Amino acid sequence: MADILTEGTEELLLNMGPQHPSMHGVFRMIVHLQGETVTGIEPKIGYLHRGLEKLAESRTYAQFIPYTDRLDYLASPHNNMAYCQAVEKLMGIEVPERAEYLRIILAELARIASHQVFIASAALDMAGWTAWGYPFRDRERILDLFEMVSGSRLTVNCMRIGGISHEPLPEFWPALESFLADMPEKLEEYYNIYLGNEIAQARMKKIGILTKEKAEELSITGPALRASGVQYDVRKAEPYGIYDRFDFDVPVLYGCDTFDRNLIRFMEINESLKIIQQAVRDIPEGPIMAKVPKVIKPPVGEVYHRVENPKGELGFYIVSNGTTKPERVKIRSGTFVNLQCLNEIAVGTYVQDLIASFASLDAVLGEVDK
Amino acid sequence: MKALNELPLKIAAAIRGLFADPNSIWADLTMTLIGLVLIIVVIVVAALLLIVLERKVAGWFSLRPGPNRLGPRGWFQTIADALKLLGKEDVIPARADKLMFRVAPMIVFGIPILTLTIIPFGYGMTVIDLELGVFFYLGVTSVATLAFLMAGWSSNNKYSLLGGMRAVAQMISYEIPLIFAMLGVVMLTQTFNLTKIVEAQAAIPFIFLQPLAFIIFLICGQAEVNRAPFDLLEADQEIIAGPFTEYTGLRWGLFYLGEYANLVAMCSLATTLFLGGWHGPAFLPGWAWFWLKVGLLILISMWVRWTFPRIRIDHLMHFAWKVLLPLALLNILLTGLGIYIYQLVIGG
Numbered sequence: 058m059a060d061i062l063t064e065g066t067e068e069l070l071l072n073m074g075p076q077h078p079s080m081h082g083v084f085r086m087i088v089h090l091q092g093e094t095v096t097g098i099e100p101k102i103g104y105l106h107r108g109l110e111k112l113a114e115s116r117t118y119a120q121f122i123p124y125t126d127r128l129d130y131l132a133s134p135h136n137n138m139a140y141c142q143a144v145e146k147l148m149g150i151e152v153p154e155r156a157e158y159l160r161i162i163l164a165e166l167a168r169i170a171s172h173q174v175f176i177a178s179a180a181l182d183m184a185g186w187t188a189w190g191y192p193f194r195d196r197e198r199i200l201d202l203f204e205m206v207s208g209s210r211l212t213v214n215c216m217r218i219g220g221i222s223h224e225p226l227p228e229f230w231p232a233l234e235s236f237l238a239d240m241p242e243k244l245e246e247y248y249n250i251y252l253g254n255e256i257a258q259a260r261m262k263k264i265g266i267l268t269k270e271k272a273e274e275l276s277i278t279g280p281a282l283r284a285s286g287v288q289y290d291v292r293k294a295e296p297y298g299i300y301d302r303f304d305f306d307v308p309v310l311y312g313c314d315t316f317d318r319n320l321i322r323f324m325e326i327n328e329s330l331k332i333i334q335q336a337v338r339d340i341p342e343g344p345i346m347a348k349v350p351k352v353i354k355p356p357v358g359e360v361y362h363r364v365e366n367p368k369g370e371l372g373f374y375i376v377s378n379g380t381t382k383p384e385r386v387k388i389r390s391g392t393f394v395n396l397q398c399l400n401e402i403a404v405g406t407y408v409q410d411l412i413a414s415f416a417s418l419d420a421v422l423g424e425v426d427k
Numbered sequence: 428m429k430a431l432n433e434l435p436l437k438i439a440a441a442i443r444g445l446f447a448d449p450n451s452i453w454a455d456l457t458m459t460l461i462g463l464v465l466i467i468v469v470i471v472v473a474a475l476l477l478i479v480l481e482r483k484v485a486g487w488f489s490l491r492p493g494p495n496r497l498g499p500r501g502w503f504q505t506i507a508d509a510l511k512l513l514g515k516e517d518v519i520p521a522r523a524d525k526l527m528f529r530v531a532p533m534i535v536f537g538i539p540i541l542t543l544t545i546i547p548f549g550y551g552m553t554v555i556d557l558e559l560g561v562f563f564y565l566g567v568t569s570v571a572t573l574a575f576l577m578a579g580w581s582s583n584n585k586y587s588l589l590g591g592m593r594a595v596a597q598m599i600s601y602e603i604p605l606i607f608a609m610l611g612v613v614m615l616t617q618t619f620n621l622t623k624i625v626e627a628q629a630a631i632p633f634i635f636l637q638p639l640a641f642i643i644f645l646i647c648g649q650a651e652v653n654r655a656p657f658d659l660l661e662a663d664q665e666i667i668a669g670p671f672t673e674y675t676g677l678r679w680g681l682f683y684l685g686e687y688a689n690l691v692a693m694c695s696l697a698t699t700l701f702l703g704g705w706h707g708p709a710f711l712p713g714w715a716w717f718w719l720k721v722g723l724l725i726l727i728s729m730w731v732r733w734t735f736p737r738i739r740i741d742h743l744m745h746f747a748w749k750v751l752l753p754l755a756l757l758n759i760l761l762t763g764l765g766i767y768i769y770q771l772v773i774g775g
Contacts, residue, residue, distance in 0.1 A: 071585050079664040093589070093740060182664050184655055184737035190489035250734075256656055257736050408589070408665050409739050 066091060071408075075104045079182050079412050082422025086399070086415075093407045098400050102393075105426035113386035118144050118353040119218060121386070126212035128371075128390060129424040131174050132167040134160070134203075135366045137216035142297060143362035143373040144218045147355040150347050156220035157299045158340040162233070163206065163213065164364075165329040165336075169240070170199040171367035172322040173247075175419045179319055180251045182416040183260060188251040195243050198236050205229040219349035233337065240330055244323060252319055261316035265402040265414035268313055275397045279369030280325060281418055284310045284317040291365040302339075303332050315402075315410075318417040325367075354381055368392045368419050390424040432712040436551055462554030466543045474687040478505045481687075481729055488733040515676035520583055523673065527581035532674065532681035534574035539688035541567045546695045547622045549705045549714035560621035561609055564696060565602075568651060571689070572598040575660055578682075579670035590669020593740060594660040597650060600747035601657070605647035607755035611640040611762045612700050625704030632703035636765075639758045641701045643751050645727070648693045650743070652686065654728060656735035657743060664737070694724035 069092075074085035083104035089097035109128070113121045125136040138160055145152060152160075173192035180188035200210040205226040207215035215222045251257060267277070272285040282289055290307040292300045308324035310317040355377040363372035369391015378384040395418050402418075403411040439458065446454040479494060479502055486493025494504035519528055542564050544554040557563050572594050579591020613619060615636060616627040634641045650657035661669040671682050698704060698720040705713030738746070 069585060069589075071589075078667060092592075180736065184658070184662065184664055185735075186485065186655075187489040187733050188736070190491060194490055251736075254736060256738050256742075259742055260736070260739050407739065407741065409662070409737070412665050 068096065074101075079416075081178065081416070081420050082425075084415075084420060084422055084425070088408070088411065090408065093409075095403055095406055095408060095411050098403055098411070100396060100399055102396075102422070102425050105422045107427070109427045110386050110388060113383055115382065117381045118355070118383065121383075122216065122218075123212070123214050126214050127423055128388065128427065129171070129366060129368060129392070129421045130211060131421055132164075132171040132367045133211065133213045134163040134167040134216065135364055135371060137214060138164055138298070139362060139364040139366075139371050139373050141216045141218050142364070143360050143375050144353070144355065146362050147358060147360040147375060147377055148218075148353070150219050150349060152220055152298075152347055153344045154299075154341050155343045156345045156347075158336050159206075159221050159225070159345065160216060161298060161300070161303075162333055162336045162340075163203070163215070165333045166199050166202060167213070168329045168367045169326050170196050171419075172326050173199075175322055175367075176247050176251060176319070179413070179416040179419075180257075182412050183257060185251055185254070185257065188247070191243070191247055191250060195236075195240070198232070202229060202232055202236065205232065217346065217349075218353055220344070220346035222346075224345055230337070233333070237330060237334055237337070240326070244326055248323060252316070252323070258316060260409070261314065261319060261413060261417075262312070263314055264406060264410045265315040265318075265417060266313050267398050267402050271398065271401055272313075275394070275401070277369070277395050277398055279366065279391050279395065280321045281318055281369070281395050281398070283308060284321045285313045286311040291363055291370055295363070297362065297364055303335050305331050315414050315417045322419075352381060354379065363389070366391050366424075368421065368424070369395050371424075388427055390427065392418065392420045393425045393427075396420055396425060432549070432714075434712075435549065435714065459554060462544065463540065466540055466554065469543070470539060470684070470688040470691065473691045474684045475505045475509075477687045477690065477725065478508065478683070479503075481732075484726075484729045485733050509680065512676055512680040515679075517678065518673070518675045520673050522583045524581035524583070527577045528673075529678075531574045531578035531581065531670075532678045532685070534577070535571060535685035536681045536688065538567055538571050538574070539685060539692040542692040543688075543695065545621055546692070546699055547625055547704060548695075548717050549712070551622075552705075552714060553622060556622055557620070559619045561613060561619045561624075565606055565609075568689075568692075569598070569602065575670050578674070579660075582670065582673040584673050586666040586668075587670050587672045589666045590660045590662075590672070593662075593666075593669065594653075596740060597653075597657065597659055597743060600744045601647040601650040601751075604643055604747055604751035604755045605651065607752065607759060608640040608643040608647065609700060610755075611637045611758050614759070614762050614766065621699050625699055625706070628703040629706055632701060632706070634701040634703075637701065637758065637762070639754060639761075641697075643755050643758070644697055644701065645724075646751065647747075648697060649728060649731060650747075652689045652693050652728075654686075654690070655732040656738045658732075658737060659740055659743065662737060690725060690728060691721065694721045694728065697724055 069090040071088045071090055073088055074080035075083035085101040085104065087099040087101065088095055109124050112124060122137055122140060125140045126133040128136045173196040177189045177192040203213045204210050205228060206223060207213045267281065267285050269286045272282050272287060286309060288307050288309040293307050305328045308321055308328060310321050357377055357379040359376045361372060361374045363370050371391055372389035374387040375383050376385040399415060402414045443449045443454050443458060482504065483493040493501065495501035497503040497507050519525055545557045545560045545563055547553045575594035576591040579587040612624060612633050615633065616624050618624060653660055661671060671679055674682060698717060702720045705717045707716030
């Protein structure tokens with residue numbers, strides 16, 4: 058007994074992941090523990106590395122679009138849009154109005170779907186088994202909507218360089234309207250079963266603090282940044298597509314904690330609903346595909362284009378050497394950068410907080426590992 | 428109805444009558460043995476039912492149908508689960524403490540058998556009518572924590588060890604308010620004997636005299652049986668399955684069975700202490716009333732489990748020490764005052 062008292066406690070090295078019930082995808086972290094307190098985290102990534110950037114160099118510009126679906130697979134329209142718009146910017150292609158509106162409807166639907174998965178999985182990481190079912194029930198309707206546009210549900214892949222591949226089926230519009238009408242009520246339901254719960258609030262408030270200064274220093278983007286009191290959104294800061302035509306707010310919260318990183322997603326779903334409503338109201342008739350040459354051969358040059366992915370800023374940097382294949386593609390993915398703050402928000406808290414804080418970053422490993 | 432009410436007692440008397448001397452030690456031993464076997468049967472049947480019921484309830488809560496393939500509306504699902512467990516390989520980690528590893532699930536399963544022996548399921552229907560019933564119950568259930576620590580430590584797995592440590596931390600927190608909540612009832616009845624406690628509730632169940640104690644008891648009971656929001660020791664999201672991580676097949680099944688048996692035992696005790704045990708309107712036999720009340724409490728427990736997220740370990744401790752314990756002490760004070768005033772007025 059005397060030995061234990063004089064020697065003090067021993068650090069426990071805990072390997073979490075890549076196969077662990079609460080790790081999102083195949084993320085792995087080596088956690089240093091003193092009792093239940095986290096004293097250090099070593100994140101290990103790369104278990105899902107597919108070399109997408111290198112693959113791009115051996116594919117033609119159009120052939121690479123399906124690969125972008127596999128980046129952040131919960132919001133594939135955003136990835137398609139970022140890539141297509143980058144190539145369009147490089148070639149100077151003008152996209153038809155109707156296609157622009159359709160792209161925005163799809164992208165905002167994807168944002169809602171992605172946030173729904175976030176709410177469900179964040180609730181699940183706090184053992185809110187029941188709260189998991191509700192967002193997934195409504196996400197199903199969004200996936201059905203995607204199916205009516207592209208024929209596929211998860212990897213939507215209906216955007217092309219110069220527009221959109223298919224006109225949505227006629228039943229798409231009434232289904233979309235009824236979804237928009239139902240959603241505010243459902244959002245309240247998620248709130249009541251998940252964030253409104255006393256235990257959930259006690260576990261998340263004042264936990265996982267990411268200060269404004271630190272967030273800016275680590276170039277955190279997306280909801281995690283906006284929950285730390287920075288009102289920055291690429292849709293407003295540098296409007297791409299036709300986002301400058303819509304009237305919406307960029308929600309911002311000042312709590313800097315896990316709870317605010319959860320709550321901000323609820324507010325963003327509301328804003329996305331607003332945008333979709335305006336888009337449905339204003340969408341014009343017309344073609345959905347621009348006149349694009351059969352063989353896409355951008356001029357020599359380089360381009361950087363960024364969009365606001367549900368999880369952060371997604372950027373494509375493309376260098377063209379004048380052939381049908383890009384010289385180099387660099388993907389700046391939001392969650393990869395956001396994961397840097399894991400040490401900042403989780404060290405010094407308990408294991409249970411670590412799980413909740415990690416969930417609040419909404420990491421999708423497809424995007425982190427590329 | 429009276430005949431139905433006393434049917435189990437009559438059967439018992441008939442078996443006892445088979446002996447040459449109905450009051451000999453051999454007759455007593457045989458009756459105890461039969462009682463123990465009956466309790467194991469009750470536990471197994473209850474677990475069979477409760478496991479599938481829990482999955483159904485979980486399904487209804489989270490918009491799923493739940494198991495719905497085997498048997499009428501899926502109610503035979505547990506049989507398939509149990510058969511699957513039988514077919515699993517029994518793995519003991521190479522560097523585990525093999526003796527402890529083997530013993531731990533047996534203890535977890537053994538405890539509810541012991542605790543259920545003292546519960547009066549109806550008038551005179553206890554296996555052992557213990558004078559210190561409440562005391563015995565508390566002593567025996569405390570051992571369960573040791574079993575979880577044994578399982579966690581002997582597995583030689585870090586997640587298991589964390590789970591075992593959590594089990595101990597949790598036990599220290601909830602056990603004391605639990606005991607103090609039961610003390611209110613003991614003060615009212617002046618006895619530790621569970622049968623006498625139930626008899627004292629013929630006029631009014633103690634839930635009306637001790638509402639605060641009942642609520643504290645329910646909360647601590649939920650912690651005692653390790654169910655959400657207090658399922659810290661097997662927290663899948665953090666420590667995979669806690670002490671059960673390395674267990675497979677039937678050993679794991681014993682833990683699972685033990686969990687539900689514990690739930691039945693805890694709800695039985697709550698029924699005995701607060702809901703008036705076998706008392707109820709005469710259109711149903713006493714033992715039916717008892718099981719109805721237990722079933723209701725089990726449903727409440729499931730309702731809570733599938734609504735709340737998991738509490739954090741330090742919050743649990745704060746809650747138990749700073750909220751539940753003072754409330755339980757306050758309850759004792761109020762009970763004492765109530766008894767004093769009652770005696771002044773009645774002059775007893």
